[in-house]
Amino acid sequence: MITSDADTIAAIATAAGAGGVGIIRLSGPRAIEIAAATLGLAPMALDRTVRLGWLRDLEGTLVDQVLAFAMRAPASFTGEDVAELQGHGGTHNLGKLLACVVERGARVAEPGEFTRRAVANGKLDLLRAEALLEVIHAGSERAWRLAQANLSGRLGLEIAAIERSALALLAEVEGWIDFPEQDLDPSSDAWITTEIESLRAGCARLAEGFRHGRAVHKGLTVALVGPVNVGKSSLLNALVGSERALVAAQPGTTRDWLEVTDVWDGVTVTVVDTAGTRGEGDPTDDALEQRGIALGAARVSSADVVVVVNDGAAAWDDGARFAERVLVVKSKGDLAGDPRGALVTSATTGQGLAELKGRVLAIAGVADREGSEQPFVTTARQQALAAAARDAFAAATAARVERCPPEVVAIELRTAAQALAQLRGVEVGDRVLDELFARFCIGK
Template identity: 40%
Template sequence: MSLAYTPVPICAIATAPGRGGVGVIRISGPGLLPMAQALTGGKTPRPRHALFTDFLAADGSPIDNGLLLYFPAPHSFTGEDVVELQGHGGPVVMKMLLARCVELGARLAEPGEFTKRAFLNDKLDLAQAESVADLIDAASETAARGALKSLKGAFSGEIHHLVDDLITLRMLVEATLDFPEEDIDFLEKADAVGQLHALQAQLRRVQATARQGAILREGMTVVLVGEPNVGKSSLMNALAGDEVAIVTDIAGTTRDTVREEIVVEGVPMHIIDTAGLRDTDDVVERIGIERTWQAVEKADAVLVLVDSRTTPGAAVEAILARLPARLPRVFVFNKIDLSGQSPGLAEGPGGARAVRLSARTQAGVSELKAQLLELIGYTGADEGVYLARERHLDAIRRAGQHLETAAGVWQQVELFAEELRLAQNALSEITGSFTPDDLLGVIFSRFCIGK
């Protein structure tokens, strides 16, 4: 592995901050048995067996008591010796134990350093390492299951299979470079183009699954916009299933953005209620309106609310004119309980997506949720979906572009070979077989301390 590190012991509190029944300190590094013996007054723990003991200070007085677990290298999470101290979960006693570990020669771990060492010692590849953080941060049960599949190697296995097939094709193509007078005939007889097309089809399948996994991981940010008193806060409450926003008949009640996270079919959605958009002399309301537009700039989709009893007029046109052209939107014709219309799909201005609903009675809200999922291309998580990140999708896109170029230059063997090499490098970035050191630093720095 290209990224070097000094194998000194590291330690960290591995449990969440605050008080708890149990607190865990994790230590990883070479030769930890003497440290374990110093912590326990000379006791020698059996590998992978819990030892109930006092944890001792330098003067032999007990700091705490609990379980000590010893995992000798290479049979541990990091591939190094690992010791875990499971004591009482009070912040003070945890800090005292941590200080004792530092006194015995360990240093405080950086964020993600335990997982980084597992990666550097070939216990995990990079995609699996990232899935550790994704499993911790999962916002839904579906996302957690997808992260666990990635951690167990489902995504990596797909990528390794693609890389192996690419290597096989590269060996065939590069072998012909030694016989330039026969190269085209040789490639045709070996069906190199057919192998390339099979690779492209396989890559498209992986890309589709990874895209669904990225949606599960990232979710989407949805902003509610519209004139005052069209029911944005009511819709926010209906989507959230709780009274998270204040609702009154007074226009301009919402002065600031209100955020709530919901889960729809396993997909996390960050819903943002905003101030009603209108001309106003109220200083506070104007600040709220400005924040509305700031939220819109960062959104993945926008819901444009209209009172179903009225026809969209100049005010709605002004809102639409200011929305970014790239931003997907769904029109929501609200208050059908007052207009007498039926809930369901409709057609918005210019043939745009639209849903008729009542935020008050929640009729039509399920259709709106389905439209939001369709808007981001989510087709539903099956048992084969694993979590993926934007960098994974970018690497797959680049690999696909190189394979597409390769298909156009296959008769120019040197160019064909080079495009296949670049495609392999792009895919290898996903698992870390070919990844710049600075990217690794960025990835692991986003982990929590203790992992």
């Protein structure tokens, strides 16, 4: 990746396709000069005041009428000189505008390069850059709210507070290393162990909250499984409130797997209906149906939650093979049958459907609305570092309990503080940045 800050980068900042307006954004030392030149203006003529003008290519041909303005470093998104040209929307038109700035010396930006420069120039920390990506991609109300909360810096503040406490404890413990003769009464520093434990708990909450963060951000997949005719397709239709899957009294109606995306309590949920399996006495020799069953099985293995549907007529399936991601349901609750402690639902009457949705979200680790007011980590990078800090605090506690020398406790506290600093984006390597910004679109 080219990251020379001497370059002036340019990109179409608005979404592809037809649109009322489209924006070309430039950033770098020549951004304002190049943008001004396309309008036949001197660089000084372009500032925060919006100018209307005709943009021309190098040969002087009129290309489009645009609004233009500039923000001088460091008062811009990237912290560099930035200029924006707002032309008419449309892929072809914006491609023309972009070509006009490229032929004057700008380079087309890499994905996420504007944001990367903002991070490099201290305009945005890494956590907020990650949140920015999530705001752009938010597909549900709660995903959006979580992303905006992290973008506002809430997560960063919590992590910085834990890091500060860790450094304060480290200073205290290092004091004992320097003055070993000062034989302290062990009970007088018991508060240190208590404090380390509370920092460990804070990091543990962050690491475990990843399940919530990920489910809310990416949405979750729920697969309905069970023998033919237990009412899986009916349940899917009832859950999403529309007739998406075919329902029939004859077994083997669902041959393919089918996905329907819905929003449950503000979270995007993809419900997968699978071709039912058949009992031993009734195997299907239909190759198509067998293929459908195999495809469904693959989809089930990657589902976040598996709902095992029993109607009480077929052999009871307790879903134990799905371990903790299973919810067992007794369907057709309007008919007779022993639910054996399973959640009773009925596609006909709507019984148990709200309960099913709530339980699925809980199994996927989604916190209830009150619980979700706290900050959450949302990426694997963040989760790994929160877990590393948690483990280092746990090791520090263990060292205290075992009355290890203060040097040992200090090492663990320093490790925890380093993990937290990296979590905030301090001193992270180029590889981490390359990976992160590659997920951005060009122009952001």
